Amino acid sequence: MPTEIPDIVISRLPVYLRALERLTQEGQEVTSSHELGRRLGISSAQIRKDLSHFGGFGKQGTGYKIAFLKEQLRQVLKVEREWNVVLVGAGDLGSAIAHYRGFSDRGFHIISVFDNSAEKIGRKLSTYDIEPMSQLDEFVTEHDIRIAMIAVPAEHAQQVADTLVKAGVKAILNYAPINLSVPEGVHVQYIDPVLHLQRMTYYLSE
């Protein structure tokens, strides 16, 4: 059995992948753990250790072929494929998310948007028709959706999450400023920009 990879290692792989993509854009074809580490502010030892969990991707003396390493990381992370996701919430925040190009550029396609406000249902949000929440369950099941984004007010987020999980969603990107409780096996990541700002003000002098 393959030994369990620590979550913290997995969480760094997308950062490595992003840096490698940047290096490619800059026209580079080979890199080393030292160069990558310098760019990311991480020790070279950590990068080598992290990568070694998945195999030997480099060559002693020369480093890593960027194209190859990128491909390997994409496969490990399962982002070499395209993913369909649903977005729940068509308010200010949902609207911003729906208009953001970065998701489909990088393989995550929003295929439907849901909201419970009678006046929004049927209207367009970016290129999407806003669907009623009552159809969320059925839609997720039928399209075998694994990933959802929640952009509803905090007080509805848990209930939306429950519906999503019941319908089979296994990964939730939660923009509501609240911790969700989900069963084992369901993954949640949080985005709350204010929280990031609050992590920095501590260090600011008067």
Added chain:
Amino acid sequence: MPTEIPDIVISRLPVYLRALERLTQEGQEVTSSHELGRRLGISSAQIRKDLSHFGGFGKQGTGYKIAFLKEQLRQVLKVEREWNVVLVGAGDLGSAIAHYRGFSDRGFHIISVFDNSAEKIGRKLSTYDIEPMSQLDEFVTEHDIRIAMIAVPAEHAQQVADTLVKAGVKAILNYAPINLSVPEGVHVQYIDPVLHLQRMTYYLSE
């Protein structure tokens, strides 16, 4: 001298604060490390240990008075005051940020928006006039701005960061999908939603 508080402790305080605000909304006045831990999926010991870095905020036998603890955490984090921030980048992403209410609701006020596109300058973005990048330096200096948000394309982000730092900014919330290099004493937090999605796909079965 007060012993150095680990960054990881600081990074959890806003999460505690957010949970306490939620409890207040639900009408609760007192809580315990156990209850908080259960809500957040964190051990009660960790919460007590984290809080104890800053003083004894609770009472044996009864727990923590929420209003008091919130106030203490706000002061520790320096979010009991209001902060002015600048936003650089008025594209899709910058536009979404400018329209987002959550920042000023929680004490972070965007007071100006900058972009380098000739066609955007002078136009309105939400309630803001878009200013030319050439005035960024002067504006930051004059208004003694400490916090900035970067929402420009990856290839310009480092250069924007350099300008900001030179003008005196000490905290950057970076939405561009690239690692910034900044001098010691300048803090950067990153927001890249795709990266969060990529941290979950690893765990999804075929």
Added chain:
DNA sequence: TAGATTGTTAATCGATTAACAATC
């Protein structure tokens, strides 16, 4: 008083780093 929960110390656990043999 009895029950509950804090604040803190000591023990455990896990992650990071240092170091180096292997090898390109």
Added chain:
DNA sequence: TAGATTGTTAATCGATTAACAATC
């Protein structure tokens, strides 16, 4: 071959957890 850099093991470091005396 000499120089460079990987992959990996062992050592270090730091964070989390367990446990409990103090005390409300």
